[in-house]
Amino acid sequence: MNSDQRRGLIVGVGTEHGDDAFGLLVARHLASRTFDGVDVITHSGEGASLMEAWQGYDCAVIVDAAQSGAPIGTRYRFDTSVDRVPTKTLRYSTHAFGVAEAIETARALNRLPRRVIVIGVEGGSFHPGASIDSRLELLVRDVAAEAIVEATRH
Amino acid sequence: MSSRTIKVEALARVEGEGGIQVKVKAGKVENVKVVIFEPPRFFEAFLRGRRYDEAPDITARICGICPVAYQMSSCHAMEAICGTTVDGQLRELRRLLYCGEWIESHALHVYMLHAPDFLGYEDAIQLAGDYPEIVKKALELKKIGNDLMALVGGREIHPINVRVGGFYRAPAKVELAAMLDKLKWARDVSIETTRFVSGFNFPAFEYDYEFVSLRHPSEYPLCEGRLVSNRGLDIDLSEYESQFAEEHVEHSNALHSVHVERGTYFVGPLARYNLNFDRLPASAQQIAREVKLELPCRNPFRSIIVRSVELVFACEEAIRIIEAYDPPPRSFVAVTPREGAGRGCTEAPRGILYHRYKIDHDGIIQDARIVPPTAQNLRTIEQDLARYVEANQSLGQDDLTWQCEQAVRNYDPCISCATHALKVSIDRG
Numbered sequence: 001m002n003s004d005q006r007r008g009l010i011v012g013v014g015t016e017h018g019d020d021a022f023g024l025l026v027a028r029h030l031a032s033r034t035f036d037g038v039d040v041i042t043h044s045g046e047g048a049s050l051m052e053a054w055q056g057y058d059c060a061v062i063v064d065a066a067q068s069g070a071p072i073g074t075r076y077r078f079d080t081s082v083d084r085v086p087t088k089t090l091r092y093s094t095h096a097f098g099v100a101e102a103i104e105t106a107r108a109l110n111r112l113p114r115r116v117i118v119i120g121v122e123g124g125s126f127h128p129g130a131s132i133d134s135r136l137e138l139l140v141r142d143v144a145a146e147a148i149v150e151a152t153r154h
Numbered sequence: 155m156s157s158r159t160i161k162v163e164a165l166a167r168v169e170g171e172g173g174i175q176v177k178v179k180a181g182k183v184e185n186v187k188v189v190i191f192e193p194p195r196f197f198e199a200f201l202r203g204r205r206y207d208e209a210p211d212i213t214a215r216i217c218g219i220c221p222v223a224y225q226m227s228s229c230h231a232m233e234a235i236c237g238t239t240v241d242g243q244l245r246e247l248r249r250l251l252y253c254g255e256w257i258e259s260h261a262l263h264v265y266m267l268h269a270p271d272f273l274g275y276e277d278a279i280q281l282a283g284d285y286p287e288i289v290k291k292a293l294e295l296k297k298i299g300n301d302l303m304a305l306v307g308g309r310e311i312h313p314i315n316v317r318v319g320g321f322y323r324a325p326a327k328v329e330l331a332a333m334l335d336k337l338k339w340a341r342d343v344s345i346e347t348t349r350f351v352s353g354f355n356f357p358a359f360e361y362d363y364e365f366v367s368l369r370h371p372s373e374y375p376l377c378e379g380r381l382v383s384n385r386g387l388d389i390d391l392s393e394y395e396s397q398f399a400e401e402h403v404e405h406s407n408a409l410h411s412v413h414v415e416r417g418t419y420f421v422g423p424l425a426r427y428n429l430n431f432d433r434l435p436a437s438a439q440q441i442a443r444e445v446k447l448e449l450p451c452r453n454p455f456r457s458i459i460v461r462s463v464e465l466v467f468a469c470e471e472a473i474r475i476i477e478a479y480d481p482p483p484r485s486f487v488a489v490t491p492r493e494g495a496g497r498g499c500t501e502a503p504r505g506i507l508y509h510r511y512k513i514d515h516d517g518i519i520q521d522a523r524i525v526p527p528t529a530q531n532l533r534t535i536e537q538d539l540a541r542y543v544e545a546n547q548s549l550g551q552d553d554l555t556w557q558c559e560q561a562v563r564n565y566d567p568c569i570s571c572a573t574h575a576l577k578v579s580i581d582r583g
Contacts, residue, residue, distance in 0.1 A: 017215075044218065044311040048262075048296045097266050101279060108282035109290060129200065 007037035008151030009057040009113075013045040013064040013099060018130030019072075019123025022140070023063040025132065029144045038151045047102035051111060059115040061150045063143060064099055065136075066120035073135045075143070076120035080107070085118055117150045119143055158551065174562060176543050183540040188532055188562070201522040206232050206491050206513045207318045213509070213524065214312045219262070222255040222307065223502030224524075225316040226377050227509040230498030232318045235513055238489045243482040244320040245377075246475045250330075251306040251313065252376045252500070253472040257340065258299030258310070259503035260423075260461045260468070263566045264347060265292030268458045271560040272354035288350070291343050295465070298333075298340045302472060305329060320486030330476045337476070341469035345441050348462035352445035357557065359542060360452040363534065364416055365425035368501055374433040374467055375426060377500045382429055384450065385416060391497040394508055400525065411530040418533045421505030422565060423460040424451055435474075438466040454538060454564040461566070491517025502527050504566045528567040535565055 012027025014020045023042070030040045039057075043050060045064065054060040066076055068086075078085050085100040097105075099118065106112040121143060124133055157179040177185040197216055201209060209228040214221035226248060233240060240248070265288070266278040275281045282289040300310040305325055307313025315322050366387065368379035381397075382388050389397055398419075400409035413419050428450035431439065442449075442463050451460060493515040499508045505527030512521040538561050546554060 046218070046300070046311055048258075048293050049300055049310060051293065052297060097262060097278070101266075101277070104279040105282045105289065105293075108279055109286050 006039065006057050008035075008039070008059045008061065009054055010038060010040045010061045010063065010147045010151050011050070011053065012040070012042045013050075013062060014042075015044065018125040018127050019132050019136055020065050020126045021132050022065040022121050022123060022136050022143075025137070025140045026063045026144045026147060029140050030148065035148055035152065038148065045098050047097035047099065047105070050099065050102045051106050054106075054113050054116070055111070057113050059117070059151055059153075060113045061147045062099055062103075062116065062118045063147055064118065064120055065123040065126070067123060067126065070122045072122055072124045072133055073139060074122040075139075076118070076122075078118040078120070080112065080116040080118065115150075115153075119146060119150070174539060174558060176539050176558065178543060178547070181544070181547055183544050186536045186540045186543075188536050188539070198522045198524055201511075201519045204519050206235070206511070206517040206519060207489070209509075209511065209519065209522075210316050210318060211312075211314070214316075216524075216526075218311050219259050220255060220502045220504070220507075221312045222252050222303065222316075223500055223507045224509075225313065226252060226500040227498040227507045227524075228511070229316065229318050230377065230500065231496045231509045231511050232498075232513070233489065234496030234498065235494045235511065236318075236489050236491055236496075238319055238487055240320055240487055243480055244324070244485070244487065246479070247306055247321060247324060247482075249373075249376050250472055250475045251303060251316070253468040253475070254299045254302030254306065256299070256376075256468040256503050257465060257472075258296050258303065259566075260465050261292055261296040261299060263503075263563075264351065264458055264461050264465070265289065265295075267566070268461075268560075268563055269351065269354075271556075271563060272351070272356075272458070291346075295340050295343055295347075298336045299468075301336070302333060305333065317486055319489040320482075320484075322485060324481050324485040327479055327481055330479050334473065334476055337469050337473050341437070341466060341473065344462060344465035344469055345437070347465060348441045348445055348459060351458045351462050352447065354458070356453060356455045357542075357546075358453075359455060359538075359545070361538070361541065362452060363420040363424075364413065364418070365428050365450070366413075366419045366421050366506065366530075367425040367429045368499065368506060369429055370433065372433070374430050374435075374471070375501050376471075381499065381506070383419065383425075384428065387413075391499050391508075394497065394499065395510070395523075398508075398525070398530075400529065409529055410533045411525055412533060418537055419530065420454075420534050421527050421530045422457070423464055423503075423505075424454060424457050425505065426501060427451060427460045427463065434463070434467055435470040437470055438463050441466055455560070457564050457566070491515070495521075504528065505530060528565075531565045531567060535562055535567070538564070 012023035014023040027040050027042045085103050173189050175187045210225040213224035213228045216224050270281050304310045308315035364383050364385045366383045368375035369382040370379035399414050400411050431449050447459050495512040497510045508525040510523040542561050
């Protein structure tokens with residue numbers, strides 16, 4: 001890690017549309033506390049700006065809602081050093097140029113942080129105006145803790 | 155008797171979910187379906203009962219790629235109802251914000267969604283592996299569009315600084331000036347882009363479409379103008395619904411917009427370019443001539459060149475506005491609601507976006523109608539697919555399916571937000 005490189009970034013990806021807000025809730029939960037060497041942001045998941053956001057970090061942890069047809073609350077973990085992130089699982093990834101595309105494009109351009117971990121949680125409803133499923137709300141604290149562990153791991 | 159089916163299904167998110175199906179029997183196309191489910195239609199119902207000044211923020215949520223278009227069309231419609239005129243620097247700021255959206259949207263489509271088709275790649279990720287410098291420039295170009303949207307609109311996705319009557323906050327001159335060097339770089343890259351994409355191999359495919367776009371007395375169209383076409387249409391927005399109608403088709407939840415007498419029509423960059431070439435800045439006209447982009451251009455596969463020319467325009471326009479910017483004394487014009495109906499129509503990156511609202515004397519929305527560009531191009535896309543498949547029967551199934559997807563992407567419909575993740579299945583009957 002370069003001396004000017006920051007250590008960890010946690011990115012809560014999503015919108016306010018139903019279960020798509022899961023990543024945002026995780027980031028908001030963490031934002032009220034301070035973790036040494038770790039920054040926490042919310043993000044729309046738009047790929048080009050996401051690639052910009054993680055520049056300079058040694059590790060990025062992306063938390064996003066998933067939509068693969070699995071039961072609501074199913075959790076996924078992708079370590080991009082060993083996994084390709086499936087483009088059809090993450091919620092934003094079907095939208096032109098999202099999280100998975102950003103990760104794989106950054107990999108091709110050698111612009112990926114040393115460690116990128118993607119934590120996905122399966123959602124059900126993503127309609128505008130819908131509330132997040134209560135089963136997902138119960139997972140926010142747990143996933144937030146997992147994100148912190150990942151972001152501070154050397 | 156040979157038959158074949160070309161089928162593309164399972165588009166997700168964005169304006170709608172969709173797919174395509176083309177059935178061919180004995181060399182003749184029997185059936186073409188572009189199937190789209192269009193969630194934004196629900197927005198027309200959401201809007202009823204909401205305040206008139208909520209429309210820009212609510213409708214911006216319809217699309218993550220072109221939220222400014224929805225904000226601008228709704229603002230213009232509400233201002234038309236309320237008798238409000240937004241001019242001077244506030245009007246210029248709106249055009250500047252729109253330039254940001256055109257830059258980010260066109261950069262995304264040209265490089266990340268459309269160029270891989272011509273270069274034989276599955277997606278932009280593969281393209282990045284072989285052409286890293288090009289993809290880096292594309293991402294930087296897109297980022298400049300995003301930065302402009304964030305600066306004027308408050309954030310890059312679903313801007314929050316737009317209000318009926320203007321903006322919540324007008325940027326300082328020094329803030330905008332900081333974008334100038336970036337935009338000049340973006341203009342030069344856009345010119346390079348035009349040269350680059352004009353070297354692609356384009357299928358020989360032309361049709362005498364009816365092109366429809368806005369036309370302004372002096373500007374390349376963004377927010378205002380009359381609706382014109384190459385078939386003699388020249389109308390005020392108030393006549394839109396007497397000229398165009400939406401039809402329901404059995405195979406799709408999306409409505410198809412047609413001209414009431416002439417049927418299909420074509421909106422978007424090709425239409426704007428063909429009907430407004432004389433309104434482009436000199437540098438955009440020059441590069442179009444240099445790369446021998448014909449006028450009119452009737453080959454939708456060559457829309458990638460037109461989008462690149464429009465990138466040059468958007469950068470030039472943004473530079474012009476910033477260089478002349480004099481911050482307005484107030485960031486908005488006061489608006490007092492009054493009962494009535496009004497329309498707004500602006501040029502989203504992918505074509506005209508029509509809004510019509512009716513509000514009561516308290517400013518509560520009684521009725522809303524939104525016609526996105528994708529709905530206006532759907533039937534033309536279907537006709538393109540039919541013609542293309544019929545004329546290219548000798549192609550193998552994989553090539554033909556690939557080119558059918560490409561034919562859809564020519565229009566940069568919002569469904570193209572997912573076209574590089576399409577599931578494709580082919581059934582040779």
